[in-house]
Amino acid sequence: MQIESGVSLKPYNSFGLPAVAQTLVRITADADVRRVVDHAELGTAPKFILGGGSNIVLTRDMPQVVLKVEVMGRRIVEERANAWIVEAGAGENWHDFVTWTLAQGCPGLENLALIPGTVGASPVQNIGAYGIELKDRFDSLEGVDLLTGRTVTLGAEMCKFGYRDSEFKHSLAGRVLITRVRFRLPKPWQPVLGYLEIERKMNDTGIGRPTPQQVYEWIIGIRRAKLPDPAVVGNAGSFFKNPVVTPEQCRDIIGRDPEIVHYPMPDGTMKLAAGWMIDACGWKGKTVGRAGVYEKQALVLVNRGGAIGSEVMTLARAIQESVYGRFGIRLEPEPVVV
Template sequence: MGENSAMHIEHGVSLQSFNTFGLPAVAQTLVRIRGEADVRRLVDHPRLGRAPKFVLGGGSNVVLTRDVDAVVLKVEVPGLRVVDTRADAVIVEAGAGESWHGLVAWTIGQGLGGLENLALIPGTVGAAPVQNIGAYGLELADRFESLDYVDLVSGRLLTIDRATCRFGYRDSVFKQALADKCVITRVRLRLPRPWRPVLDYIDLQRRMADSGIGDPGPQQIFDWVVEVRRAKLPDPAVIGNAGSFFKNPIVTPEQCRDIIGRDPHLVHYPMDDGNFKLAAGWLIDACGWKGKTVGGAGVYEKQALVLVNRGGARGAEVMTLARAIQESVYGRFGIRLEPEPVVL
């Protein structure tokens, strides 16, 4: 019994408050992970060790369409600290269960700039590398140093660097080869010295122009990013959602020109490799979806990229709405939108 009590095993747990969409689902078995030792105990457990696992962080990037048979690992590893101060960077470490925004706010409070563009992104620190979160001209990969994870088969603790994470646009090795095969426990980030602002994004340039502040510091940029995000995106505590529901599609210059030929107002951004990123929200809005509802699920009035829970939504309704949007965008633009959250 000692092993079990140390391991925080729970049965028949409602996951409704553990996913930001507020979708109803029950975990038959839930294990709280507060450190590497908890993962090792789980791997060695006679019954649960070999069972399929589902790793749950803040639940801000998941759509639950049914009850979960896999063992749900609720990652709650705490801790925030500066681990190294070098001539060219400060390295900070955070437990995977910490709130991502909490980490960003903590670094700013310590007088450390570098993460301010990523303020107010929902979810946990452990989920940030999985998704390679990004916003306002910065991606997690740009500030990543290393992370620790425990292998769910061997129970071994490994530390890996940026190259091994194979970061892509909203992608990483943790969504591919290592999906549900490991638990990230700690993440280390590299905050460059001297600090330099990242202000390429149009919303931030507008804030600079309006405020007359030509030389904003980390705290100022943090405040602007929080304001911009709050204006565009619904607070999950008030209206259930999983943030941006679709990835911004990447197209070739030819595809981009073809769509502009038919829709001159297409919102598009050039990428370093010569391709273009299209604004998925604009494509959805152009198909007339903003504010529409299917059952308890709807498209947010202020930002068509966000699907919301209008009250009592079920996962199946969210996915019915998502598929209808995908079909209409494909019908009009010939582009297949990919959902950003994990659908279970």
């Protein structure tokens, strides 16, 4: 267990926002978590779990004990007649893990390529893109209870996955530190192609039956064309959730804004494109202080250089008010604001 004091968190959040952790503990194994729990001072102190820092907005220094998850390792647990079961340590880079699964001949995660962050954060957020959510490929996870130090194994039912949501944002927030995650990748593999941008790739290439590697490369190309690289421009990816409304609400909005982008959901509700709404309010490319809205995708807020967390949140609130004023919809941020 490695304990450090006065650690800058700027390199550990994809927005590149300044903040200092009074105490930071690097977690590389379950045993490290138990040492923290049993520690005379750290055990009773408030704690904050930090993964890849790709889904947080830091607005202040951190008085809590920051547990930086660096548990590594990747393996094929089992090959069944109808699925591969693969596992990764919570500290593994998500995109690198997706790439590795394809190299092992275990497809199924290719639509989630290039999503920033770590494997351990993926169930917390129930990450999703281009027709697949993590819950669609989830098997189970292991973690350590921060109160008892006991190892726990959780299946999908206990995680209570929702749209960009899970129980780790509610009753399990700060209670369980995820150490490794297992995925169930179905056999035989079937591509998920039901998105306009993917259909355009199929038309452009003339490939009607793409391989997993081709879908993977298409997704990377699509994301790179419209989303900034956090290593170059600080950001946390999509900043707002796409709001879900009733069919009646959707019809009312369409009556006022016929061009609004919307998608029917399996449960009969309608999902509205938050990026379209933000763009329609004139925010694309705008800047407030040193925070701004990305020129190619209005759903992404960026650090123009030297921004602080309060500037990002001032911009976010201004966008929320604009969208609410025009559409009567209150946008909900995706990142955790600390």
